[in-house]
Amino acid sequence: MKSFALIGAAGYVAPRHMRAIKDVGGDLKVALDPNDSVGILDSYFPETRFFVEFERFDRHIDKLARAGSGVDYVSICSPNYLHDAHVRFAMRSGADAICEKPLVLNPWNLDGLAEFSARSNRSVSTILQLRLHPTIQELRERVAAERGRTFEVDLTYITSRGRWYNVSWKGDEGKSGGIATNIGVHFFDVLAHVFGKVRSNVLHLQTEQRAAGYLELERARVRWFMSVSAEDLPPTRAAGQTTWRSLTLDGKEIEFSNGFTDLHTESYREILAGHGFGIEDIRPSIEIVSALRTAPVEWTRGDRHPSVRANMT
Numbered sequence: 001m002k003s004f005a006l007i008g009a010a011g012y013v014a015p016r017h018m019r020a021i022k023d024v025g026g027d028l029k030v031a032l033d034p035n036d037s038v039g040i041l042d043s044y045f046p047e048t049r050f051f052v053e054f055e056r057f058d059r060h061i062d063k064l065a066r067a068g069s070g071v072d073y074v075s076i077c078s079p080n081y082l083h084d085a086h087v088r089f090a091m092r093s094g095a096d097a098i099c100e101k102p103l104v105l106n107p108w109n110l111d112g113l114a115e116f117s118a119r120s121n122r123s124v125s126t127i128l129q130l131r132l133h134p135t136i137q138e139l140r141e142r143v144a145a146e147r148g149r150t151f152e153v154d155l156t157y158i159t160s161r162g163r164w165y166n167v168s169w170k171g172d173e174g175k176s177g178g179i180a181t182n183i184g185v186h187f188f189d190v191l192a193h194v195f196g197k198v199r200s201n202v203l204h205l206q207t208e209q210r211a212a213g214y215l216e217l218e219r220a221r222v223r224w225f226m227s228v229s230a231e232d233l234p235p236t237r238a239a240g241q242t243t244w245r246s247l248t249l250d251g252k253e254i255e256f257s258n259g260f261t262d263l264h265t266e267s268y269r270e271i272l273a274g275h276g277f278g279i280e281d282i283r284p285s286i287e288i289v290s291a292l293r294t295a296p297v298e299w300t301r302g303d304r305h306p307s308v309r310a311n312m313t
Helices: 014-023 039-043 054-066 080-092 107-120 134-145 185-195 263-272 279-294 306-311
Strands: 003-007 027-032 049-051 073-076 096-099 124-126 151-159 198-206 210-217 220-227 243-249
Touching (some): 003 014, 014 039, 027 054, 049 054, 073 080, 080 096, 134 185, 220 306
Parallel strands (some): 003 073, 096 124
């Protein structure tokens, strides 16, 4: 049985990691979060030692290691800007790291992690769960088979958030990386994974709640729009639906609304089998979102996503 520690137990994504650890037969020995609202642990690992202070968590991890019962993996669900520091902590503690997206905010941080990983002989895996979605896998095979074609792609991702969002660390670009990074990095990863290297990366819109642009890849021209505002949800959505995902290829919808439930568990299974996604896998998407953070807004491009027109200021 593999043993785990978890950094960031009170957040939105932490229960997916708890479930994945349980599903793969792991044991969550210890967890950390400055917020003590972690009753969700009772549903998975009620015996987990829990800490609200990093120093005491660190001391406990060290105690386990010196007793010969250290953890095999540290799963990281902390705020984005802390990910690379917590990955280094995991490796210093003699554990492999499993980190939520985005692994880092900027590509040069990847270089530092790669060096640290080589020195410590510990691995770093990041959760790129959409690569494991059956529809995305089929799409990649289709694109690879249709050599010589350049596809027209429209991506829309709206996941509505309340007023708390901008008050939290997620609304602080220095901590989250901004909208395109925080909610979009896994979509940019999929686009680069399916359609190849980046040729052009243009920003059309960037506010606290929305981002949009044009991405030209080896095999696709992509118009994308992302938002955390409920105002952008289409009127045709189902009652009570707060998230909208749409991916069209040459004007035809690619249906991938379902199949998300177990992707974290599948990610953990792949990691434990030695097939996780590492530092170089995440690099293209980190380069995309990092460049967007400082890119000038260009309004003159003709390749705008339809949703941009409604949000131009």
